Amino acid sequence: MPSPSITSSGLPDGSAASLTGFLHGLPGVDQVGAEARAAMLGTRSIKNDAKSWAIDLAIRMIDLTTLEGMDTPGKVRAMCAKALRPDPTDSSCPSVAAVCVYGDMVQTARQAVGDRIHVAAVATAFPSGRASLEVKLLDTRDAVNAGADEIDMVIDRGAFLSGNYVKVFDEIVAIKEACGSAHLKVILETGELKTLDNVRRASWLAMVAGADVIKTSTGKVVPAATLPVTLVMLEAVRDFHRTTGTRIGVKAAGGIRTSKDAIKYLVLVNETLGEDWLTPDLFRFGASTLLNDLLLQRQRISTGHYSGPNYVTID
Amino acid sequence: MNALIGKDDRVEIRKTIKLYIGGAFPRSESGRTYEVNSAKGDFLANVAQGSRKDARDAVLAARSAFTKWSSATAYNRGQVLYRIAEVMEGRREQFIAEVQQTSGSTTKQATKHVDAAIDRWVWYAGWADKLSQVIGTSNPVAGSFFNFSIPEPTGVVVAIAPHDSALLGLSSVIAPIIVSGNSCVVIASQNQPIPAITLAEVMATSDVPGGVVNILTGDAAEIAPWLASHADVNALDLTGITDQQLAQQLEQDAAGTVKFVRGPRTDADWMATPTLSRIRAFTEIKTVWHPMGV
Numbered sequence: 001m002p003s004p005s006i007t008s009s010g011l012p013d014g015s016a017a018s019l020t021g022f023l024h025g026l027p028g029v030d031q032v033g034a035e036a037r038a039a040m041l042g043t044r045s046i047k048n049d050a051k052s053w054a055i056d057l058a059i060r061m062i063d064l065t066t067l068e069g070m071d072t073p074g075k076v077r078a079m080c081a082k083a084l085r086p087d088p089t090d091s092s093c094p095s096v097a098a099v100c101v102y103g104d105m106v107q108t109a110r111q112a113v114g115d116r117i118h119v120a121a122v123a124t125a126f127p128s129g130r131a132s133l134e135v136k137l138l139d140t141r142d143a144v145n146a147g148a149d150e151i152d153m154v155i156d157r158g159a160f161l162s163g164n165y166v167k168v169f170d171e172i173v174a175i176k177e178a179c180g181s182a183h184l185k186v187i188l189e190t191g192e193l194k195t196l197d198n199v200r201r202a203s204w205l206a207m208v209a210g211a212d213v214i215k216t217s218t219g220k221v222v223p224a225a226t227l228p229v230t231l232v233m234l235e236a237v238r239d240f241h242r243t244t245g246t247r248i249g250v251k252a253a254g255g256i257r258t259s260k261d262a263i264k265y266l267v268l269v270n271e272t273l274g275e276d277w278l279t280p281d282l283f284r285f286g287a288s289t290l291l292n293d294l295l296l297q298r299q300r301i302s303t304g305h306y307s308g309p310n311y312v313t314i315d
Numbered sequence: 316m317n318a319l320i321g322k323d324d325r326v327e328i329r330k331t332i333k334l335y336i337g338g339a340f341p342r343s344e345s346g347r348t349y350e351v352n353s354a355k356g357d358f359l360a361n362v363a364q365g366s367r368k369d370a371r372d373a374v375l376a377a378r379s380a381f382t383k384w385s386s387a388t389a390y391n392r393g394q395v396l397y398r399i400a401e402v403m404e405g406r407r408e409q410f411i412a413e414v415q416q417t418s419g420s421t422t423k424q425a426t427k428h429v430d431a432a433i434d435r436w437v438w439y440a441g442w443a444d445k446l447s448q449v450i451g452t453s454n455p456v457a458g459s460f461f462n463f464s465i466p467e468p469t470g471v472v473v474a475i476a477p478h479d480s481a482l483l484g485l486s487s488v489i490a491p492i493i494v495s496g497n498s499c500v501v502i503a504s505q506n507q508p509i510p511a512i513t514l515a516e517v518m519a520t521s522d523v524p525g526g527v528v529n530i531l532t533g534d535a536a537e538i539a540p541w542l543a544s545h546a547d548v549n550a551l552d553l554t555g556i557t558d559q560q561l562a563q564q565l566e567q568d569a570a571g572t573v574k575f576v577r578g579p580r581t582d583a584d585w586m587a588t589p590t591l592s593r594i595r596a597f598t599e600i601k602t603v604w605h606p607m608g609v
Contacts, residue, residue, distance in 0.1 A: 299546075305571065306371055308378070308547025 011208055011243070014173070019165040023205060029196035029232055038227035041271055042264040051263070055298050058262040058290075059086060061280045062096040063120055063251065065288050066105075066315075067127075067219065073108045076101055080112035082313055087295050089311075090302060096291065097280040098150060102126070103143040110147030120150035120185070124175060127189075127218035129154035133171060140178040150183040151175070152251075154218060155202065157192045165205060172209035185251055186211040190229045191221040199229055203236035213249035219286060224254025227264060234272040247276070253286025259297040262290060288315050332362040332508060334369055334532060335515035337376030338525020344368040349533070351508060354419025362508050365533035367541040370500065373529035374547055377471045377498040380526025385468045385496035393443030396494060398521040400436035406517060407433070410510060414482055417507040431586055432483040439490035442594060446495060450595055454602070461605040466598035468496035469575060470549030473542040475535050477555040481507035483585045485514060488554050491593035493527055500529045500548075502539060504555065508532040536561055543568035550575040550597055557581050 012018035046054055064083045066075060080099055087093035098118035101109050106121045113119060121143035125131035131139075140151055153175050159167040176184050186206040190199050206214050214233055217224040230252050237248045252265055262285060269277050277283050292312040299307035332351070333340040342348075345366035351359050363369075384392070403410065407429060415425035447465045454462040472492045477484035481504050492499045503511035515530045531538060535556065543551055543565040551569045556562045556579045569576050577596045 305544035305568075306374070306541065306546060308545070311546055 014166070014169055014209075016166045019169055019205070020163065022208075023165060023201040026197075026200055026204060029200050031196050031228070034196055034228045034231055038231045038268065041231075041267050042227055044264075044267045046263050046267070052298075052301050054263050054266050055259060055294050055301070056094055057278060058259070058266065058285065059294050059298075060094045060097060061284050062291055062294075063098045063100040063253070063284050063286045064096045064291060065100040065219070065253070065286050067100070067102060067122060071102065071105055073105070076105045076108045077112045078313075079315075080109055082291070083117055084113060086291055087298065087312075090298070093295070093298060097284055100150075100152065100286060103139060103146065103148070106143050106146035106148045118150050118183075119148050120152055121146070121148035122152045122154075122218075124153040124171075126152070126154055126187075127220040129156050130158075133174060136171065137174060137178045140175050144178070144180055144182050148182060150185060151179050152185045152187055152215060154187045154189060155206065157189055160193070160198070160202060160205075168202075168205060169209045172206060172211060176210040183212045184210070185213040185215045185249075187215045187218055187253075188233075189218055189221055190216050190225075190233075191223045196228065196232050199232045200236055203233050204240070207236065207240045207246075207248050211248065213251050213284070215251035215253055215284075215286065217254040217286075219254035222255075225252040225256055225286075227268060230265060231268055231272065234269060234277075237277075238273050241273075247282060249282040249284065250277075251284040251286055253284075256285055256287055257289050258293050259290075262294065330360060332360050332512050332532065334363050334365055334373075335512065335518070335528070335530040336369065336373045336526075337380070337529065338519060340512075340515070340519075341369075341372075343533070344372070347533075351417075351506065353416045359416060360509060362512075362532050365502075365531035365538055367538060369531055369533075370538045370541050371545075373500040373531060374471060374473075374542065374545055376526035376529055377500050378547055380524050381468075381471060381496075381498045384493070384498055384524055384527045387496070389444040389446065389496075392494060392496065393440045395522050396436055396440035396443060396490065399517060399523065400433050400440065402517045402521040403433045403436065403514070406513065409513060410482060413510045413513060417481055417509055418479075427586075428480075428483050432486045435483065435486045435589070436490055438589070439494045439594075442591070443494050446594060446598075449591065450598065450600075456604075459607040461607055462602065463605070464600050464602045466495060466595070467601050469597045469599055470497060471547060472497045472499045472550045472552060472597050473539075473545075473548050474499055474501045474552035475539055475555040476501055476503050476511065477580075477583065477585070478504040478506065478557065480504075480585045482510040482514065484555070484583070485511050487583075487585055487589060487593070488552060489528060491589070492552065492597050493523075495594055495598050497550075497597050498527045498529075500531065500542060502531050502533070502535045502542075502555070505532070505534055539565055540568055543574075544571055546572050548572075548574060550577070552577045552597070553579045554583070555579070 012022035083096045083099045098120045100120040103121045109119045123140040123143045124136035188202040295312050296307045343363040347364040348361040349364045351362045410429040411425045451465040456462040474488050518528050562579045566576050
């Protein structure tokens with residue numbers, strides 16, 4: 001696929017005209033080509049040592065997530081315990097990268113995990129993003145003050161789809177400022193963006209506005225993360241890196257439930273961005289049930305026999 | 316003349332014998348097949364040769380089917396088992412032909428075999444809602460409690476079907492497992508798998524929820540060890556294992572997760588009226604203490 005031909009001076013400055021001109025000047029995505037390439041890379045067979053390595057890497061890349069109205073402090077603490085020690089029967093099993101919770105649960109999570117792993121909070125009126133900027137900023141500061149060192153914000157898809165790129169841009173810039181030293185992950189909610197062209201535009205918009213990580217979905221909308229969408233985002237990150245030299249992370253969230261799926265994403269990352277991105281700092285999975293499947297596969301490899309759901313915790 | 320053109324100038328429709336997993340008929344994940352011949356040595360069909368991953372998928376299907384099947388009412392399960400007999404009856408001629416071909420018996424013997432198999436399903440169907448009355452008990456205890464012991468299904472049961480009784484033996488192994496609410500993964504006779512897959516086609520059209528019965532074809536010596544050691548399998552029925560060393564190995568593998576194992580039965584007389592022992596083997600007795608009202 002063609003990559004956008006952008007020079008280092010070609011980035012938009014944030015004005016309405018420059019943003020629209022820039023984003024609409026991005027080359028269109030060949031949807032059939034993207035799907036075919038994602039499907040082709042998904043057929044790679046990863047075996048034995050490489051598989052064990054990939055499973056451990058995938059575990060280390062997980063943002064273990066609970067984003068339910070029925071979350072309780074007890075549930076968050078239980079999840080944090082699992083995040084730190086995913087497989088209590090095997091001390092060689094690594095911790096996950098972070099736990100991801102709603103803002104009001106950040107304190108509970110931080111107390112439970114200490115400084116051992118990151119605490120991510122969803123903010124800015126997650127998952128719809130339908131609130132005023134003031135509310136979103138307060139939401140963000142609140143989470144940061146409670147101890148979150150990563151903020152998952154949602155973009156205003158309504159504004160994006162109606163072409164009001166400036167509003168989306170300004171919001172990201174403002175939230176980034178409110179984050180302070182916390183990492184900002186920008187959720188594009190690709191399931192609502194409808195086309196891969198929009199995914200490419202939204203990725204660039206978020207990166208230009210200062211996102212540290214671009215994230216596929218909230219997990220509340222179907223479809224969530226898919227391979228073609230992630231491929232387009234990874235390519236945007238690759239092109240942004242070529243243009244600016246800045247490394248942006250990617251987080252695939254929602255709908256990734258099996259080890260097989262996770263490994264497909266890792267192949268995609270390796271083939272698009274190279275080994276540099278195969279680190280929890282630059283690629284993450286937002287997931288809850290995926291971890292159990294990874295653990296079952298891990299147990300299968302270490303014990304030599306198939307494991308079952310009775311040997312991992314119920315989420 | 317083209318070998319594909321049959322007697323009536325019609326292109327022959329050759330059947331691929333596939334596995335039965337989760338209510339569907341997939342080929343083996345491994346892509347392997349093996350040739351099955353009639354007792355006389357004529358080629359009959361290419362049959363899927365199941366692998367460990369097919370076994371894994373089958374256990375997954377059996378586990379997810381277990382919840383619904385075990386919570387169905389006993390009366391309903393009985394009806395479904397009876398329905399299997401009904402649909403088998405409609406395919407009686409096909410079964411007789413297949414049993415005759417694969418086992419090399421006379422038409423008379425094959426007919427007797429198939430009729431006994433169909434009747435076996437009816438026999439077990441009747442037990443569905445009578446089990447807990449017969450196996451269960453109401454226990455006299457000192458104190459103001461009702462005390463009941465009732466049978467509950469064990470869970471996912473793996474069975475190795477007898478190698479020399481393609482339909483009757485197979486039915487006599489599957490029926491007592493599923494009648495109490497277990498789901499099962501069955502490895503069919505390696506040399507006579509065709510009646511087993513026809514039985515799978517019967518299952519698929521007789522209201523047996525997909526995944527309750529999963530049938531694998533292939534080499535039991537290759538697949539069974541993976542199932543014996545599988546942590547999500549609850550019990551093992553080694554009826555069709557003839558190799559004593561393999562049986563012992565499987566029993567040891569099963570011990571890792573403390574599975575119940577029913578040993579090999581190579582001398583079983585399948586024509587004889589069964590006892591409840593097979594049903595009883597794959598149930599667990601739950602005892603409930605219930606406070607008595609004043």
